[in-house]
Amino acid sequence: xxxxxxxxxxxxxxxxxxxxxxxxxxxxxxxxxxxxxxxxxxxxxxxxxxxxxxxxxxxxxxxxxxxxxxxxxxxxxxxxxxxxxxxxxxxxxxxxxxxxxxxxxxxxxxxxxxxxxxxxxxxxxxxxxxxxxxxxxxxxxxxxxxxxxxxxxxxxxxxxxxxxxxxxxxxxxxxxxxxxxxxxxxxxxxxxxxxxxxxxxxxxxxxxxxxxxxxxxxxxxxxxxxxxxxxxxxxxxxxxxxxxxxxxxxxxxxxxxxxxxxxxxxxxxxxxxxxxxxxxxxxxxxxxxxxxxxxxxxxxxxxxxxxxxxxxxxxxxxxxxxxxxxxxx
Amino acid sequence: xxxxxxxxxxxxxxxxxxxxxxxxxxxxxxxxxxxxxxxxxxxxxxxxxxxxxxxxxxxxxxxxxxxxxxxxxxxxxxxxxxxxxxxxxxxxxxxxxxxxxxxxxxxxxxxxxxxxxxxxxxxxxxxxxxxxxxxxxxxxxxxxxxxxxxxxxxxxxxxxxxxxxxxxxxxxxxxxxxxxxxxxxxxxxxxxxxxxxxxxxxxxxxxxxxxxxxxxxxxxxxxxxxxxxxxxxxxxxxxxxxxxxxxxxxxxxxxxxxxxxxxx
Numbered sequence: 001x002x003x004x005x006x007x008x009x010x011x012x013x014x015x016x017x018x019x020x021x022x023x024x025x026x027x028x029x030x031x032x033x034x035x036x037x038x039x040x041x042x043x044x045x046x047x048x049x050x051x052x053x054x055x056x057x058x059x060x061x062x063x064x065x066x067x068x069x070x071x072x073x074x075x076x077x078x079x080x081x082x083x084x085x086x087x088x089x090x091x092x093x094x095x096x097x098x099x100x101x102x103x104x105x106x107x108x109x110x111x112x113x114x115x116x117x118x119x120x121x122x123x124x125x126x127x128x129x130x131x132x133x134x135x136x137x138x139x140x141x142x143x144x145x146x147x148x149x150x151x152x153x154x155x156x157x158x159x160x161x162x163x164x165x166x167x168x169x170x171x172x173x174x175x176x177x178x179x180x181x182x183x184x185x186x187x188x189x190x191x192x193x194x195x196x197x198x199x200x201x202x203x204x205x206x207x208x209x210x211x212x213x214x215x216x217x218x219x220x221x222x223x224x225x226x227x228x229x230x231x232x233x234x235x236x237x238x239x240x241x242x243x244x245x246x247x248x249x250x251x252x253x254x255x256x257x258x259x260x261x262x263x264x265x266x267x268x269x270x271x272x273x274x275x276x277x278x279x280x281x282x283x284x285x286x287x288x289x290x291x292x293x294x295x296x297x298x299x300x301x302x303x304x305x306x307x308x309x310x311x312x313x314x315x316x317x318x319x320x321x322x323x324x325x326x327x328x329x
Numbered sequence: 330x331x332x333x334x335x336x337x338x339x340x341x342x343x344x345x346x347x348x349x350x351x352x353x354x355x356x357x358x359x360x361x362x363x364x365x366x367x368x369x370x371x372x373x374x375x376x377x378x379x380x381x382x383x384x385x386x387x388x389x390x391x392x393x394x395x396x397x398x399x400x401x402x403x404x405x406x407x408x409x410x411x412x413x414x415x416x417x418x419x420x421x422x423x424x425x426x427x428x429x430x431x432x433x434x435x436x437x438x439x440x441x442x443x444x445x446x447x448x449x450x451x452x453x454x455x456x457x458x459x460x461x462x463x464x465x466x467x468x469x470x471x472x473x474x475x476x477x478x479x480x481x482x483x484x485x486x487x488x489x490x491x492x493x494x495x496x497x498x499x500x501x502x503x504x505x506x507x508x509x510x511x512x513x514x515x516x517x518x519x520x521x522x523x524x525x526x527x528x529x530x531x532x533x534x535x536x537x538x539x540x541x542x543x544x545x546x547x548x549x550x551x552x553x554x555x556x557x558x559x560x561x562x563x564x565x566x567x568x569x570x571x572x573x574x575x576x577x578x579x580x581x582x583x584x585x586x587x588x589x590x591x592x593x
Contacts, residue, residue: 050427075429086420090349102341103428105334147424 001064003028003155003187004049008058011044018044020210021058026189026203028154031181033201034191035296037308041210042191043083046159049189050078063154076104079148079186083159085140089133093124093143096132097150104151111150118146121183122176138169145176149184156180158190162197174200193308195296206300213303218296225294225302228266230273232259233287240277240284247276255307262298266291338430342438343445346409350446360408360450364401365457368393371519382521383558391461391553392562395546396518398454399480403538405450406481407509409443410488413589414501432590436489439589440582443485444478451477464552472548479574480541486581487537493588516542522564537577544570 004026011019019041026032034042047053049062051071060067063077087096094115101111119125122142132140141161148156161177162170174197181188190201198204198218205215214221234240240259241252248269252261263269270291277284300308350356372390379389416422425435455473458465465473491508495501515529516538522530533539544567550559565573 052423052427072429075427080423080427082420082423084420084423086422086424088345088349088421090352091345095348099341099345100424100428102337103425103430105337105429 001028002026002061003030004032004060004062004189006045006049006058006060009045009048009055009060010057011041011048011053012056017210019048019055022207022210022212024205024212024215026155026187028187029181029185030203031177031188031190031201033198033204034189034207035193035195035198035204035300035308036191036207037193040207042193042207043159044210045207046080046157046189046191050080050157051075076151077154079151079153079156081141081144081148081156081158081161083163085144087132087140087144087147090131092129092131093119093135094128096143097147100147100150106151114150114152115146118149121179122146136169138165138172141165141169141173142176145173145180149180149186152184153186155187155189158188160191160193162192162194170194170197195300195308198296204296206296206303208300208304214299221296221299222294225298226262227264227294228262228291229294229298230261230263230266230270231288231290231292232261232273232277233257233289234259234277235285235287243276243280243284244273248272253301253305255301260298260301262294262302335431335434338428338434339438339441342425342435343441346412346439346442347445349412350409350449357450357453360401360405361453363404364397364454367400368397368457383554383561386558387550387554387562391463391550392521392546393519394458394461394463395549396516396542398451398477398549399516399518399538399542399545400513401454402447402451402477402481402541403484403509403513406443406447406484407488407491407505409446410439410485410492411498411501411505413439413489413492414495414498417496418498433586436493436586436589439489440482440485440585443488444481447481447485448474448478451481458549462553463549465549466552469548469551473545476541476544476548476571479571479578480538480545483537483541483574483578483581486578486585490581490585490588493585512536512538515539517546517564518542521562523561537574537581539564540570540573540577 002025006022006024009019009022010017022045034045036042044053048055049060049067051067051074054068062074065073065077067074097115098111101115116125119128122145124139124142124146127135127139132143135143145161162173165173177188180186192198201218203215203217204221205212206221207213232240237254237257237259241254244250244252244259244261250261250263252259254260261273270289274286274289277286297308368390372393376389382389382392413422426432452474491504492501495504515533515536517533518538522533522539543564547559547563547567550562
């Protein structure tokens, strides 16, 4: 049996189509990642799978139960870590866990044993009886993961589990996630907009504007980008693209002012790229050049023509620039 | 899902509210401060002007005191429902809504929690009775507890009804100001409802608080004033107050649970 089966899931909010026909399967014991920019429909999909939202159309089964007709059975089989913290900060870590156990109808002895075990695993055992208010962001998130796993769910949903955490804490959270999968064989469905993190998943669905535009292992997805990626900063990106196209028969693209070229055996092509750009009329100045293995970011750019990260930040920056230039005139 | 599990869920939601309340000393003090302020300022300020209550047998502060107890219960009850809006904004509500328990249990747990907390505030106010020269027997205290609890449950249900449909704290506070103030002022807490114009009498009749203040006053002042004076203060027999209060409770509770169960 599959851990999750989603078939043509659609969710509309008025005129807005947040999720537009999403179909995928998740195997038992798999770490499955939903990757996409903010507003792509990731959280809406999770909310439908965990019965918080009714799909406008389509069906989904989680742990074998239909989300529309058997919501209670689905709820008993899943654990959830929300994007926004949902702990009661006025209670201690232990009280938060105990209330969860009571809501899920756990036996007291089962609860105590399991809570201690999980708290030890995420290294919170010594803070058990402290108020959650005194916890750092990373500690809260760890406690939420413990809470999500307390009732031995078959599927654990993690909605942006590392959002707003510093890089070191993010690495820690991932260590715990791996350890959990190993010890519990729990299926993990997570969403993220961090490319590096999506690489940790067994399989990834890339979602954009409410649709899945690619679904495969991270390796296979990256293999769709032809070879290596060379990034060039030059004084004139437009002219650089044209020149590379005619002289090297490649299809470069410009993202955020950086010229990107996909090439097999990229390291051998770097000198040629520099030469083509600087020997010509007019000579273009190469400000920097870098070569790297393709990342999921490159996959996303290849599929959509734009970068996934900092879309919001970019538009904010643009707005600020516009305001500033208006003031100047 | 078994009814025992649902009962456990009601208990869990109740327990959380009670623990939170017991930890929040400032909230307890603030919830006490306002009624005491009203009691002292209006009691002391208006007593000389209103000296002919019960033929001079009853001072205004003692008359006001039952109304102030009801006020403490009313405000604590309604504001305890604000935690639903708060939880919606800060996420804890999701944890509860995604648990395998029915929303009916969650709403009932909220009403139970709010009522308990409001009852507790009422009891704290009641402790002032000896200071005001109001004698109380154990039997009176028992009846007062029941009346305060019924008032608390009715008003918490009203609060949950509003909170279930409200998305923002600002919206909730608007409702509180628009609804709570008239409910409080028209309940007979401040002035006797006998002899007021007909329109006000009718508004008071529609005010659920009226049926909380009236029996609390009757029981509280039972041994403070003579039976003749008590009769002039009485609006309805206590049994009638209780029946009407229960009717109001159901009138608020059923749609409150229904509205809460429908939220996404």
